Amino acid sequence: MKPVPHATSLRRAPVQRRSAERLTRILDACADLLDEVGYDALSTRAVAQRAAVPIGSVYRFFGNKRQMADALAQRNLERYSERVTQRLRQAGEDGGWRTAMDAVLDEYLEMKRTAPGFSLVDFGNQIPVGARHTEPNHRVADRLTELLSGYLDREPDEDLRRVFLVAVETADTLVHLAFRVAPEGDERVIAEAREMLRAYLARALD
Numbered sequence: 001m002k003p004v005p006h007a008t009s010l011r012r013a014p015v016q017r018r019s020a021e022r023l024t025r026i027l028d029a030c031a032d033l034l035d036e037v038g039y040d041a042l043s044t045r046a047v048a049q050r051a052a053v054p055i056g057s058v059y060r061f062f063g064n065k066r067q068m069a070d071a072l073a074q075r076n077l078e079r080y081s082e083r084v085t086q087r088l089r090q091a092g093e094d095g096g097w098r099t100a101m102d103a104v105l106d107e108y109l110e111m112k113r114t115a116p117g118f119s120l121v122d123f124g125n126q127i128p129v130g131a132r133h134t135e136p137n138h139r140v141a142d143r144l145t146e147l148l149s150g151y152l153d154r155e156p157d158e159d160l161r162r163v164f165l166v167a168v169e170t171a172d173t174l175v176h177l178a179f180r181v182a183p184e185g186d187e188r189v190i191a192e193a194r195e196m197l198r199a200y201l202a203r204a205l206d
Contacts, residue, residue, distance in 0.1 A: 025051040031117030073124035083107040097205045141165035163204045
């Protein structure tokens with residue numbers, strides 16, 4: 001079964017399999033409609049129609065479309081974490097931070113290009129969602145610290161978290177620039193971003 005968002009983004013967390021599958025359909029429909037009509041024109045009723053569920057099923061989980069976008073952002077982060085973890089598992093234990101950085105950046109770029117709704121919501125940066133203390137890039141930095149500390153043989157302390165937060169903020173800004181310049185991401189801007197990240201992480205992690 002696909003992962004569902006953390007319970008804090010939901011009015012009620014799904015318990016039964018049927019309920020979890022219905023939530024997945026709702027979020028899939030939300031993501032598709034975001035690509036088609038944008039956030040401003042998105043409505044809970046349209047999501048219910050696209051997901052082929054009663055409108056009450058949407059309100060069972062979400063009070064409004066902002067909560068739905070937050071849940072989608074959290075699901076994106078879960079799926080992103082899974083993709084990065086799989087890449088690192090395939091690379092083995094000897095790749096070091098350069099392999100980790102390529103996995104983190106490449107999987108982010110791939111989701112930007114292919115994941116429905118991601119270009120508008122990603123992890124919550126485009127449409128700010130959630131409480132201020134859980135702002136999106138902090139969520140991502142926390143998750144990367146958790147995922148990569150063991151791979152890098154580093155303590156998951158505040159120093160490592162700060163390194164990842166700076167890297168995430170830098171990558172986020174430059175990747176969004178790349179996708180403003182070209183629909184699939186301008187390769188020259190992406191190459192510059194990769195070089196900047198390598199230079200920074202070499203100083204911080206070598």
